[in-house]
Amino acid sequence: NTSYLDVDEIAAATSRPESVLGMHFFSPANVMKLLEVVRGKATGNAQLATVMALSVKIGKVPVVSGVCHGFIGNRMLSPRQAQAHALIMEGANYWDVDEALLEFGFPMGPWQMADLAGLDIGWHRDPARIESVRDALCAKGRWGQKTKKGFYDYDDNRQRTxxxxxxxxxxxxxxxxxxxxxxxxxxxxxxRLLFPMISEGALILDEGISQRASDIDTVWLNGYGWPAWTGGPMFWADHIGLATVVAGLKKHGLPVAPLLERKAAAGETFN
Structure with missing residues:
Protein backbone atom coordinates (compact mmCIF):
# COMPACT_ATOMS: atom_id res chain seq x y z
CA ASN A 1 0.00 0.00 0.00
CA THR A 2 1.04 3.62 -0.19
CA SER A 3 2.26 5.51 2.88
CA TYR A 4 -0.79 7.77 2.83
CA LEU A 5 -3.47 5.17 3.56
CA ASP A 6 -4.78 4.93 7.12
CA VAL A 7 -4.42 1.28 8.12
CA ASP A 8 -6.62 1.82 11.20
CA GLU A 9 -9.41 3.22 9.05
CA ILE A 10 -9.24 0.17 6.79
CA ALA A 11 -9.22 -2.15 9.83
CA ALA A 12 -12.28 -0.41 11.29
CA ALA A 13 -14.33 -1.48 8.25
CA THR A 14 -13.61 -5.18 8.84
CA SER A 15 -14.77 -7.74 11.37
CA ARG A 16 -11.16 -8.90 11.88
CA PRO A 17 -9.12 -5.74 12.63
CA GLU A 18 -6.43 -7.86 14.28
CA SER A 19 -5.62 -9.27 10.82
CA VAL A 20 -5.14 -5.90 9.14
CA LEU A 21 -1.70 -4.34 8.75
CA GLY A 22 0.24 -2.51 6.06
CA MET A 23 3.13 -3.67 3.88
CA HIS A 24 4.70 -0.60 2.32
CA PHE A 25 7.11 -1.63 -0.45
CA PHE A 26 9.55 0.79 -2.07
CA SER A 27 9.92 1.41 -5.78
CA PRO A 28 11.23 -0.49 -7.66
CA ALA A 29 9.94 -3.23 -5.36
CA ASN A 30 12.03 -5.95 -7.00
CA VAL A 31 15.22 -4.04 -6.12
CA MET A 32 14.61 -2.04 -2.93
CA LYS A 33 15.18 -4.02 0.26
CA LEU A 34 13.15 -1.91 2.66
CA LEU A 35 9.65 -2.92 3.72
CA GLU A 36 7.74 -0.82 6.25
CA VAL A 37 5.40 -3.14 8.14
CA VAL A 38 2.64 -0.94 9.49
CA ARG A 39 1.12 -2.06 12.76
CA GLY A 40 -2.39 -0.77 13.37
CA LYS A 41 -3.79 -0.18 16.83
CA ALA A 42 -5.69 -3.49 16.63
CA THR A 43 -3.10 -5.59 14.72
CA GLY A 44 -2.51 -8.90 16.46
CA ASN A 45 0.93 -9.99 17.65
CA ALA A 46 0.76 -13.30 15.77
CA GLN A 47 -0.25 -11.55 12.54
CA LEU A 48 2.60 -9.06 12.90
CA ALA A 49 5.10 -11.86 13.56
CA THR A 50 3.85 -13.76 10.49
CA VAL A 51 4.35 -10.76 8.21
CA MET A 52 7.79 -9.99 9.66
CA ALA A 53 8.84 -13.58 8.95
CA LEU A 54 7.36 -13.42 5.44
CA SER A 55 9.22 -10.18 4.79
CA VAL A 56 12.57 -11.80 5.55
CA LYS A 57 11.64 -14.85 3.49
CA ILE A 58 11.10 -12.70 0.39
CA GLY A 59 14.43 -10.96 0.90
CA LYS A 60 13.28 -7.71 2.47
CA VAL A 61 14.55 -5.71 5.45
CA PRO A 62 11.37 -5.15 7.49
CA VAL A 63 10.88 -2.26 9.92
CA VAL A 64 7.77 -1.91 12.09
CA SER A 65 6.02 1.45 11.88
CA GLY A 66 2.96 2.79 13.58
CA VAL A 67 0.13 4.47 11.68
CA CYS A 68 0.69 8.09 10.66
CA HIS A 69 0.75 10.15 7.48
CA GLY A 70 3.81 8.97 5.55
CA PHE A 71 4.79 6.28 8.09
CA ILE A 72 8.51 6.68 8.94
CA GLY A 73 10.37 7.32 5.68
CA ASN A 74 8.02 9.57 3.74
CA ARG A 75 7.04 11.47 6.87
CA MET A 76 10.70 12.42 7.35
CA LEU A 77 11.07 13.17 3.64
CA SER A 78 8.26 15.74 3.77
CA PRO A 79 10.08 18.47 5.76
CA ARG A 80 13.16 17.97 3.56
CA GLN A 81 11.07 18.58 0.44
CA ALA A 82 9.47 21.63 2.04
CA GLN A 83 12.90 23.13 2.69
CA ALA A 84 14.14 22.22 -0.81
CA HIS A 85 11.25 24.26 -2.21
CA ALA A 86 11.79 27.13 0.24
CA LEU A 87 15.48 27.29 -0.68
CA ILE A 88 14.85 27.70 -4.42
CA MET A 89 12.22 30.33 -3.70
CA GLU A 90 14.78 32.29 -1.66
CA GLY A 91 17.44 32.26 -4.37
CA ALA A 92 19.31 28.95 -4.14
CA ASN A 93 19.98 27.35 -7.53
CA TYR A 94 18.02 24.12 -7.70
CA TRP A 95 21.08 22.26 -8.99
CA ASP A 96 23.05 23.47 -5.94
CA VAL A 97 20.35 21.97 -3.71
CA ASP A 98 20.89 18.62 -5.45
CA GLU A 99 24.68 18.96 -5.40
CA ALA A 100 24.66 19.63 -1.65
CA LEU A 101 23.11 16.21 -1.03
CA LEU A 102 25.29 14.51 -3.65
CA GLU A 103 28.36 15.84 -1.86
CA PHE A 104 26.95 14.53 1.44
CA GLY A 105 26.75 11.08 -0.14
CA PHE A 106 23.18 10.65 -1.42
CA PRO A 107 22.85 9.05 -4.88
CA MET A 108 20.61 11.95 -5.98
CA GLY A 109 19.10 15.18 -4.74
CA PRO A 110 15.40 16.10 -4.37
CA TRP A 111 14.97 17.61 -7.85
CA GLN A 112 16.81 14.74 -9.54
CA MET A 113 14.59 12.36 -7.60
CA ALA A 114 11.48 14.22 -8.78
CA ASP A 115 12.62 13.95 -12.40
CA LEU A 116 13.29 10.23 -12.03
CA ALA A 117 9.90 9.52 -10.44
CA GLY A 118 8.03 11.74 -12.90
CA LEU A 119 6.78 15.26 -12.23
CA ASP A 120 3.36 14.31 -13.58
CA ILE A 121 2.67 11.87 -10.74
CA GLY A 122 -0.36 13.32 -8.98
CA TRP A 123 -0.62 16.20 -11.47
CA HIS A 124 -4.22 17.31 -12.06
CA ARG A 125 -3.69 17.27 -15.89
CA ASP A 126 -5.07 20.77 -16.51
CA PRO A 127 -2.38 22.84 -18.30
CA ALA A 128 -4.36 26.02 -17.66
CA ARG A 129 -4.32 25.53 -13.88
CA ILE A 130 -0.89 26.68 -12.70
CA GLU A 131 -0.64 26.70 -8.90
CA SER A 132 2.94 25.53 -8.35
CA VAL A 133 6.33 25.22 -10.03
CA ARG A 134 5.53 21.57 -10.73
CA ASP A 135 2.22 22.52 -12.38
CA ALA A 136 4.05 25.01 -14.60
CA LEU A 137 6.68 22.46 -15.64
CA CYS A 138 4.11 19.75 -16.35
CA ALA A 139 2.05 22.21 -18.45
CA LYS A 140 5.18 22.76 -20.56
CA GLY A 141 5.58 19.01 -21.09
CA ARG A 142 8.49 18.82 -18.64
CA TRP A 143 7.53 15.56 -16.96
CA GLY A 144 11.00 14.36 -16.01
CA GLN A 145 13.49 11.92 -17.48
CA LYS A 146 10.81 10.10 -19.48
CA THR A 147 10.22 13.21 -21.61
CA LYS A 148 13.93 14.17 -21.56
CA LYS A 149 13.09 17.33 -19.65
CA GLY A 150 11.89 18.05 -16.12
CA PHE A 151 13.80 20.23 -13.71
CA TYR A 152 16.78 19.33 -15.89
CA ASP A 153 17.26 18.77 -19.62
CA TYR A 154 18.46 15.24 -20.44
CA ASP A 155 20.47 13.85 -23.35
CA ASP A 156 20.14 10.35 -24.80
CA ASN A 157 22.38 9.00 -22.01
CA ARG A 158 20.21 10.63 -19.31
CA GLN A 159 22.96 13.10 -18.47
CA ARG A 160 21.42 16.21 -16.91
CA THR A 161 21.91 19.90 -17.62
CA ARG A 192 18.06 23.11 6.17
CA LEU A 193 17.52 19.85 4.30
CA LEU A 194 18.88 17.41 6.89
CA PHE A 195 18.32 18.93 10.33
CA PRO A 196 14.48 19.08 9.95
CA MET A 197 14.58 15.34 9.18
CA ILE A 198 16.25 14.72 12.55
CA SER A 199 13.59 16.80 14.31
CA GLU A 200 10.84 14.86 12.54
CA GLY A 201 12.56 11.60 13.49
CA ALA A 202 12.49 12.74 17.12
CA LEU A 203 8.73 13.33 16.85
CA ILE A 204 8.32 9.86 15.34
CA LEU A 205 10.16 8.35 18.32
CA ASP A 206 8.26 10.46 20.87
CA GLU A 207 4.92 9.40 19.37
CA GLY A 208 5.89 5.72 19.38
CA ILE A 209 5.58 5.44 15.59
CA SER A 210 9.09 3.95 15.57
CA GLN A 211 10.25 1.77 18.45
CA ARG A 212 13.90 2.86 18.32
CA ALA A 213 16.21 5.30 16.55
CA SER A 214 18.06 2.47 14.81
CA ASP A 215 14.80 1.49 13.07
CA ILE A 216 14.62 4.99 11.56
CA ASP A 217 18.23 4.60 10.41
CA THR A 218 17.39 1.22 8.86
CA VAL A 219 14.53 2.81 6.89
CA TRP A 220 16.70 5.56 5.47
CA LEU A 221 19.70 3.34 4.75
CA ASN A 222 17.65 0.71 2.91
CA GLY A 223 14.92 2.77 1.26
CA TYR A 224 16.19 6.28 0.54
CA GLY A 225 19.90 6.07 -0.22
CA TRP A 226 21.12 7.74 2.98
CA PRO A 227 24.95 7.32 2.83
CA ALA A 228 25.74 4.13 4.73
CA TRP A 229 29.06 5.33 6.16
CA THR A 230 27.24 7.95 8.25
CA GLY A 231 25.15 5.25 9.95
CA GLY A 232 21.75 6.75 9.12
CA PRO A 233 20.12 10.08 10.05
CA MET A 234 19.71 9.53 13.78
CA PHE A 235 23.16 7.96 14.21
CA TRP A 236 24.67 10.83 12.21
CA ALA A 237 22.86 13.34 14.44
CA ASP A 238 24.35 11.63 17.50
CA HIS A 239 27.80 11.81 15.88
CA ILE A 240 27.72 15.53 15.09
CA GLY A 241 25.99 16.28 18.41
CA LEU A 242 22.30 16.89 19.02
CA ALA A 243 23.14 20.37 20.32
CA THR A 244 24.58 21.15 16.86
CA VAL A 245 21.31 20.07 15.25
CA VAL A 246 19.20 22.13 17.66
CA ALA A 247 21.39 25.22 17.17
CA GLY A 248 21.17 24.85 13.39
CA LEU A 249 17.40 24.53 13.42
CA LYS A 250 17.01 27.60 15.64
CA LYS A 251 19.45 29.59 13.49
CA HIS A 252 17.25 28.98 10.46
CA GLY A 253 13.98 29.57 12.32
CA LEU A 254 12.88 25.93 12.03
CA PRO A 255 10.93 23.94 14.66
CA VAL A 256 12.73 21.75 17.19
CA ALA A 257 11.01 18.60 18.43
CA PRO A 258 10.66 18.47 22.25
CA LEU A 259 12.50 15.13 22.51
CA LEU A 260 15.40 16.49 20.45
CA GLU A 261 15.55 19.61 22.62
CA ARG A 262 15.52 17.56 25.83
CA LYS A 263 18.20 15.13 24.71
CA ALA A 264 20.44 17.92 23.42
CA ALA A 265 20.13 19.83 26.71
CA ALA A 266 20.97 16.69 28.70
CA GLY A 267 23.92 15.79 26.47
CA GLU A 268 22.21 12.55 25.49
CA THR A 269 21.99 10.67 22.18
CA PHE A 270 19.23 8.82 20.31
CA ASN A 271 21.14 5.53 20.03
Missing part, protein backbone atom coordinates in the same frame (compact mmCIF):
# COMPACT_ATOMS: atom_id res chain seq x y z
CA UNK A 162 20.25 22.78 -15.73
CA UNK A 163 17.49 24.42 -17.75
CA UNK A 164 17.12 28.15 -18.41
CA UNK A 165 13.38 27.59 -18.87
CA UNK A 166 13.09 26.09 -15.38
CA UNK A 167 15.18 28.89 -13.87
CA UNK A 168 12.72 31.38 -15.38
CA UNK A 169 9.70 29.48 -14.00
CA UNK A 170 11.20 29.41 -10.49
CA UNK A 171 12.10 33.12 -10.69
CA UNK A 172 8.53 33.94 -11.73
CA UNK A 173 7.05 32.06 -8.76
CA UNK A 174 9.56 33.60 -6.35
CA UNK A 175 8.57 37.06 -7.61
CA UNK A 176 4.85 36.24 -7.18
CA UNK A 177 5.52 35.20 -3.58
CA UNK A 178 7.52 38.39 -3.00
CA UNK A 179 10.57 36.43 -1.87
CA UNK A 180 13.77 38.50 -1.70
CA UNK A 181 16.58 36.66 -3.48
CA UNK A 182 19.99 35.95 -1.95
CA UNK A 183 22.99 33.67 -2.43
CA UNK A 184 22.73 30.55 -0.27
CA UNK A 185 25.79 28.38 0.36
CA UNK A 186 25.81 24.59 0.47
CA UNK A 187 26.35 24.42 4.23
CA UNK A 188 23.07 26.26 4.82
CA UNK A 189 21.39 24.09 2.19
CA UNK A 190 22.54 20.90 3.90
CA UNK A 191 21.52 22.11 7.35
Missing amino acids: PSDEVKAVIAEFAAKEGKPQRAIDKDEIRE
